[in-house]
Amino acid sequence: MILDAQPDIEVVAEAVDGARAVDAVRLHAPDVALLDVRMPVMDGIEACRAITAADGGCRAVMLTTFDSDEYVYEALHAGASGFLLKDVRRDDLVHAVRVVARGDALLAPSVARRLIEEYTSRGVRRADGGRLEVLTARERETLLLLGRGLSNAEIAAELVVSEHTVKTHVGNVLAKLGLRDRIQAVICAYETGLIAAGDPPREGGGAARYRSLRRSARRPA
Known part of the structure; x- marks a missing residue:
């Protein structure tokens, strides 16, 4: 109801379980x-x-009452472009859908903290920092700031x-490192050691940035 009430968002299908959700995505290509x-x-x-592995280009936003490290980590590595808690304000939910639909990604500040704690407490294996050698000095700075949760304006x-x-x-x-979106860039910044696990993300004014609109409905003429 919240999403369908927006003039620029069209809800094309609903599903009662994960399997039917995958089928609905294949059928409606949202x-x-x-x-x-x-x-x-x-x-x-x-x-x-299953949805993000398909060729349709659909992006996923996870919604849950649980903000445990396990769910966050698994969802991000499953290809999620956003992670929201169910107590999110309706305006932030709508904003998240719009953001993700534009091709961006969004993590609520509390979820970003959980992700960092995952690396700190569990000693997640770090990738070779040499992976970043393909970046220029300014691109490395940009990745560092992305990892700290800054917006483009910031x-x-x-x-x-x-x-x-x-x-x-x-x-x-994103292109040089083969990353899909900003969330993968945040993960990369920690995995390569560019950001220390104890370095907290910046918390902006918004709870998150996501999107979930149909391209056909919003593509400019």
């Missing part, structure tokens, strides 16, 4: 799937993995450049 972590038949993590202010320049740097970082 831009975004909003998935509950706990669903019968197939849980949201498996549904997310990165632009930090680096004293235009937002257009930041978008170029972000695009180069």
Whole structure:
């Protein structure tokens, strides 16, 4: 009801379990799937993995009452572009869908903290830091700030450049490292040791940034 009430969002299908959600995505080809972590038949993590592995380009936002490290870590590595708790405000939910539909990704600040704690407490294996050698010095700075949760506008202010320049740097970082979106960039920043596990993310004014709109409904003429 919240999403369908928005003039720029069309809810094309609903499903009562994860398996039917995967089938609905194949049938309707939406831009975004909003998935509950706990669903019968197939849980949201498996549904997310199946949806993001397909060629349709649908992006997944996970919605749950649970913000445990396990769910966050598994959802992100299953390909989720966002992770929201069910106590999220309706405006933030709508904003998240719009953000993810545009191709961006979003993590609520509390979820970002959980992700960092995952690396700290469990000693998650770090990838070879040499992976970042393909980046220029400015691109490494951009990845560092992405990992700390800064928006493009905040990165632009930090680096004293235009937002257009930041978008170029972000695009180069994603392309060179083979990353899908900003969330994968955050994970990469920690896995490669660019950011220390104890370095907290910046918490902005919004709870998250996500999106889930149909491309056909929002593509400019």
